[in-house]
Amino acid sequence: MSGLEQGGIAFVVLLMLLALGVPVGFSLAGVAAIGLYLSVGASFMLTTFKTTPYTLASDYTFVVVPMFVLMGAIAGRAGIIGDLYAAAQAMLSRVRGSLFMATIVAQAGFAAASGSTVVASGVFTRMALPEMLRFKYDPGVSAGCIAAAGTLAGLIPPSIAMVLFALLTGQPVGALLIAGILPGVLTAVAYMAGIRVFLQFRPKWAPPMTKQVTWPMRFHALSKVWSVLLLMLLVMGGIYSGLFPPSAAGAVGAAGALVIALAMRRIGVNEIWEALLESARITAMIFLIVIAGLIFSRFLLVSGFIGELRDIVLATKLGVSGFLMMTIVLFLLLGMFLDSVSLLVIAVPFLFPISQTLGINPIWFAVLIVKLIEIAAISPPVGLNLYAVLASADGRVTTGQLFKGVVPFLAIEVVILALLLAFPWIATILPETMG
Amino acid sequence: MAKGLSKEEGQQDAAPAYAPTPITGGLVERVAISVCAVTLFVVMLIGAADIISGEVFGVFLSFKVDMSGTLAAAAIFLAWPLVQRQRSHIRVDLFLSFMPRSLLVLGWWLTQLIGILVFGLIAYGAVEMARDSVGFWEKSAATLGYPIWPAKVACAVGAMITLAVFIHQALSGPKNDLDL
Numbered sequence: 001m002s003g004l005e006q007g008g009i010a011f012v013v014l015l016m017l018l019a020l021g022v023p024v025g026f027s028l029a030g031v032a033a034i035g036l037y038l039s040v041g042a043s044f045m046l047t048t049f050k051t052t053p054y055t056l057a058s059d060y061t062f063v064v065v066p067m068f069v070l071m072g073a074i075a076g077r078a079g080i081i082g083d084l085y086a087a088a089q090a091m092l093s094r095v096r097g098s099l100f101m102a103t104i105v106a107q108a109g110f111a112a113a114s115g116s117t118v119v120a121s122g123v124f125t126r127m128a129l130p131e132m133l134r135f136k137y138d139p140g141v142s143a144g145c146i147a148a149a150g151t152l153a154g155l156i157p158p159s160i161a162m163v164l165f166a167l168l169t170g171q172p173v174g175a176l177l178i179a180g181i182l183p184g185v186l187t188a189v190a191y192m193a194g195i196r197v198f199l200q201f202r203p204k205w206a207p208p209m210t211k212q213v214t215w216p217m218r219f220h221a222l223s224k225v226w227s228v229l230l231l232m233l234l235v236m237g238g239i240y241s242g243l244f245p246p247s248a249a250g251a252v253g254a255a256g257a258l259v260i261a262l263a264m265r266r267i268g269v270n271e272i273w274e275a276l277l278e279s280a281r282i283t284a285m286i287f288l289i290v291i292a293g294l295i296f297s298r299f300l301l302v303s304g305f306i307g308e309l310r311d312i313v314l315a316t317k318l319g320v321s322g323f324l325m326m327t328i329v330l331f332l333l334l335g336m337f338l339d340s341v342s343l344l345v346i347a348v349p350f351l352f353p354i355s356q357t358l359g360i361n362p363i364w365f366a367v368l369i370v371k372l373i374e375i376a377a378i379s380p381p382v383g384l385n386l387y388a389v390l391a392s393a394d395g396r397v398t399t400g401q402l403f404k405g406v407v408p409f410l411a412i413e414v415v416i417l418a419l420l421l422a423f424p425w426i427a428t429i430l431p432e433t434m435g
Numbered sequence: 436m437a438k439g440l441s442k443e444e445g446q447q448d449a450a451p452a453y454a455p456t457p458i459t460g461g462l463v464e465r466v467a468i469s470v471c472a473v474t475l476f477v478v479m480l481i482g483a484a485d486i487i488s489g490e491v492f493g494v495f496l497s498f499k500v501d502m503s504g505t506l507a508a509a510a511i512f513l514a515w516p517l518v519q520r521q522r523s524h525i526r527v528d529l530f531l532s533f534m535p536r537s538l539l540v541l542g543w544w545l546t547q548l549i550g551i552l553v554f555g556l557i558a559y560g561a562v563e564m565a566r567d568s569v570g571f572w573e574k575s576a577a578t579l580g581y582p583i584w585p586a587k588v589a590c591a592v593g594a595m596i597t598l599a600v601f602i603h604q605a606l607s608g609p610k611n612d613l614d615l
Contacts, residue, residue, distance in 0.1 A: 018527045046556070054560070054587070248485065251485075255480070287511045341525065
């Protein structure tokens, strides 16, 4: 049996298991175990399962994952998000659709303190959605705005998606984290500009607000966001300037968030304990999928699937554009029913080697992939962020309203993706100038 | 002041941003996750202390790479029992609401069997690794000679407990989980 046939059967079985509700990590590792056993024998399979989990979990470079999760958990519990949102509201109060704009700006700010898009979406739903509904904003677009702005955490460092990409491909973590800054900022600006344009045609989405906000109020609200700015400076500045390696940035960021929260008297022993427990659980869930994904990719490699697929892609003369188009279609299709982490772990191991054969810049490719999984996160019917919003909305918005409300943001995402495809320097310029 | 401008006022209408994470499960899993939480705290302290001492005093902690790595591995392995007890692993649940009961039961049993296979293999590997490590009381190559074997033993314990959770769940059957 050829490698392509073996890999093809493995993917079919994998999709069937996923459809039956078998957890992603078990499905990947189970299929890989049987595939390795049948293709290269029990000895190789046992060695792989003996070495891969511990080697990966104990790799110092990836200690950054639990630390970034912990940093976000502490920042969230310390009420930093509330400060950000209040400041963004105050500063943007004169702009039409100010609550949309404030949500986008505050989510971009929170993205600099948390790498989880789902956490961002859930937390902002509890805080921003009631406020938007109080001012008669369109429920669907409001919820769509929160879900879409949640994806900013996927690009703006500390991005867990970027660390996972590094983990799967061996690319430098620091360069990948820094590469996400410009595309992340571009996304936030495009969302705000896009919403402004949409409001010209759909003014009912955001009725004018009558509340008065004075300059002293604005300065007061703004004075409270120093904590986020400090965290941003600490993590991004430290990595960009080369002051400390990305592997240390997580611990420094988490400790920084803790010190700030303690200094502001916003966190107690119970909250710290909760944050640690949450980080432990999320990290365990993520690492099982990544470990399983790496074992699965090893199976794809030793079975010959990746090599044969690469030969076919080269033989068909697909070229860089054709390959990227194929990647986009694949992610949009798989993204309809797979969550971001699983999508990354399943697709990157066989797409990345082909991209390198075609000479695609790995940093640019990473940014495109992360952008695609973030688009998938807000694509109905499965988009993970959509469900994070629905789960936190307490019935304030229906599934139908949200699916309709996120469409304007998907349209904006198409424009951003086109810009990233047309101008690769948006992703590569910052890593090239790193210290 | 207008509504929503201060944290205090802004939160009047909204639910708390963070709800406490319920930690349920057996005593063993709760002890394991507690050790795991403490371990993560230590990893954070080591990482931050290394940068501060390095930048301020010019002395970096030589053991930080091995210690952080091994502790993080122990934390991950020790968190798995509770994640499995609570069935929190990420899954695709899109089609579950449309499925007949027979397919739900099939999916449940496949989950248990594949889980036992996967964690059986991981536990086998972790136990082998811990046994090798304890055999010569493995220490870090760094100057401090930090012992690595306890972390490997913790990994083996975490994997074994997870396997035990799977077997216990399989023996209990799908009745409770699927509300049959």
